[in-house]
Amino acid sequence: MNKYIYLFFICIGLSFTACDESHLEVKSPDQLTGENFWRNESDAEGGLAAAYSQLECATSYWGFAEIKFTVELFPSDLIKLGNDALNYEDWFSIFNFNSTAGNTQTTQYWNIHYKGINYANQVIEKVGDMSEEQISTVAKDKIIAEARFLRAYYHLKLLLNWEKIILRDDYPKGLSSIDKGVSERSECWDFIIADFEAAATKLSESNSTDNIGRATKWTALGYLGKANLYYASENADATKYTAAKTAFTSVITSGNYSLESSFISMFNGINQNSDEVLFELQLTSNTDNGAFFKFPYHRWLKPAGMGGWDEIAGSDFLLQEFKKEGKTATDGRFDHRLYETLFFEDDYFNDIANPRIYGKTFNSWWDESGTPRNKTGFRKYLPETLEELNTNSIGNNIPLLRYADVLLMYAETLNELNETSAAIPYINAVRARAGMPAMTGSSKTDVTNQIEHERVCELAMEGSRFHDLRRWGKLNSTMTDHGRIGVSDTSHFFPIPESEINSNNAID
Structure with a gap:
């Protein structure tokens, strides 16, 4: 998949140019545009690779860690700042929950994710318009399904960090399409869930060696369960807990995943794309043919x-x-x-x-x-x-969704549906890998507290803690108890970037 990114990434970027009919317009017959790029399956794969290329803000050498980790980890009670981090005002403001609309890190995070959405929308529309002579129906359906997964994934990451976001559900055709307001949070959740559902019906159950890292049916179902669970816990919606249970059950009963015996091996480059990982950012130290997917x-x-x-x-x-x-x-x-x-x-x-x-x-x-x-x-x-x-x-890979997380989310879902006794074995499975004995206690409250503890120990540094506390309604009190002063109801989400406000007439 990586081989396409540097070839096509710029080619299919969205551009708009003003046209005056009084001037002679000369077009190069060899120039690739958004209209003539999509000729065959290889082009469709190239466009999809561009959509994958924005994952986790891995788009610039220095920016990868400075954008991804500052935005996702600094607003958490699991970390404190090192000496050097204190030199960066925008990082410090994220840590102190007083980030402004002009914050460079949150602005780049927003822009990169919307670029990924834009690329995904191009694939959905342009590949959807391709004829059977250009691409087989099977290949078309799978590529569009991957694009819908990515569109949902990027929207999900944005919705976890902003209270309201712009739903970009189509490929803009001109400047007039750029102006679009934010949608209600519930509408965003419904859109994300629908995309994950649609993707799961068409995605492959596994990938060939040449396509490791691409989303599968189980990837989509894992994130479908997560989206439903997070929606449910924000809104106390029992129907969404039931939907989450269905999605997680499919992943667990598939038999495709298991907990790796060595926890650290999934993070230090020894055990990449392991049997525990549903989705993983693909990096490499190999720089053949000019590729560069490694970072400091x-x-x-x-x-x-x-x-x-x-x-x-x-x-x-x-x-x-x-x-x-x-x-x-x-x-x-x-x-x-x-x-x-x-x-x-x-x-x-x-x-x-x-x-x-x-x-x-x-x-x-x-x-x-x-x-x-x-x-x-x-x-x-x-x-x-x-x-x-x-x-x-x-160039070591970074796991994005692990089976251990699925098991803990499944246990949480069962517990919220009052199937508490059924939840405990899944918690204990995660604990056993860590050398820990079975949990004590059996009440719903006991299980709730144990899940919070396990999610801290299992997922530290994986970006879930702040969002967990917020959806559980524990954010303000927990942060205060742990010495993280400054958090309040107004700082649960980042402000919409100033650059978006200035360029989008539909946002005040």
């Missing part, structure tokens, strides 16, 4: 104690949450996910006979760097070897 995000995440840029660290609350059950794992340690998510001062990381942090102990790394401000550095997403850690950029 490991340097952005790497703690100052290890010579990193010190942009982010684990919060005191996150460390305490991991430790709250004590050393009750099967081998007498804390929850295994703690050691695979954070570097922290502990006998496990200070064993001289077995130095586990790239051949060194925790104290030796941090002591060499002096006295860093933060001593809970993130391990998650850092590469496996010291050689990779010291490179300028890496």
Whole structure:
């Protein structure tokens, strides 16, 4: 899939030009335009690749981490800022919940996702217009289904960060189509859910080796369940909980997914596109033929104690949450996910006979760097070897939806439908992989509290915490309890970017 992106990414970009009939218009017969580009299945695949290319803001070398991670992780009680992050006013404002419409990071996040939507809409319309002589019906249906999945995915990411968004459900034909107002939140949820549903009916159940990373039927069903669950928890809608249950059940009973034995291997480049992952951002260190899909995000995440840029660290609350059950794992340690998510001062990381942090102990790394401000550095997403850690950029994949998340969302759905006893085995399956014993308690409240704990430990750094707290109605109180002052009802979402307001006459 990647081979198409750099060939076609610019070719099919949307452009508008004013035309005056009094001037001679000369067109090159060889110039690719939005009208003559779509000739065959190869072109359709190229257009689809452009739609994939906007995933996770992986569109620029420096911007990838600085846009994705600042927008998705900084408004969370699981992180605190490193020293260097304090130098960036727009990052700091996101962390403090006082981001303005002119914030550069949220503006780029908004624009990149709408560019992805625009590309997806072009595929839906243009491939839909192609004849059977140009493309087979089977290929057409699958490509359009992937485009609808991507359109829903980009809208979902926007709706999780903005209270109201612009529903872009077609390919603009001119400047007059650009002006469009925001839609009600419920309308946006309905649109996203409908796109995921439609995609699931036409997508393949699996991909060939050459197409690893593309959305499948199960990818769409996983996100369909998530969209219904999030809608339901925002609105206390039992019908949406039922719809979420149906979607998650299909994924679980498919038998296509299982929990990987090694949690960390899914994040350090060792076990990419594993049996646990439903959707994964495809990166690579291979630069053949001019391709470039690697970034310096490991340097952005790497703690100052290890010579990193010190942009982010684990919060005191996150460390305490991991430790709250004590050393009750099967081998007498804390929850295994703690050691695979954070570097922290502990006998496990200070064993001289077995130095586990790239051949060194925790104290030796941090002591060499002096006295860093933060001593809970993130391990998650850092590469496996010291050689990779010291490179300028890496191309390790990033999981976007994992089976463990599906199991926890399914357990939450069952619990909300008062099927509490049925929910517990799914929680325990996730705990078992972390070396933890079965949960205690059996009431609906017990299960609710356990799910919140598991989602912190399992999904730290994966961008769900802030949205979870908001949809559960716990955002203000929890953030305040954890020392994150500044959050209020008016800061639950980012303001619509100033650039959108200035260019869109339908938005005040």
